[in-house]
Amino acid sequence: MLTTNDVAKVYDTILSIPGMNDTVKIDLRISRKNVLLLTHVIERGLALKDDEKSEGLLSSVPEESLEELKTIADQYLEKSGLIELSEKLNGLGKGK
Known part of the structure; x- marks a missing residue:
């Protein structure tokens, strides 16, 4: 079994692979419900x-x-028109 330090080294190695910083275009079409869930x-x-x-x-x-x-x-919330709803939901969650 890998230690936490070993796992961090593996992740660091993967993130250092050439091309990992290249920009990719993703055409993502998801429901507003899933935008809220993803941003949360x-x-x-x-x-x-x-x-x-x-x-x-x-x-x-x-x-x-x-x-x-x-x-x-933030961009997903803006594009889906859910910024205000998300802020209000976050405000409700902070009241716990």
Whole structure:
């Protein structure tokens, strides 16, 4: 079984493969429901505490890549017209 450090090294190696920084065009057609769910999953993953990020892929991802993911999530919400709804839902969730 791989240790956490070994897993981080594997992920770091995969992210360092030539061409991994190349831009790709993806024509993604998904429902608004799935846009909300996807952006929530991205935001939840980015909001993990440092000790929770120490395991898996997020431990070896540069900060600028994480910011790019946040930007992508925001763009999906904007294109689907769900920014205001998402903000209101997030506000409800913070009341817990």
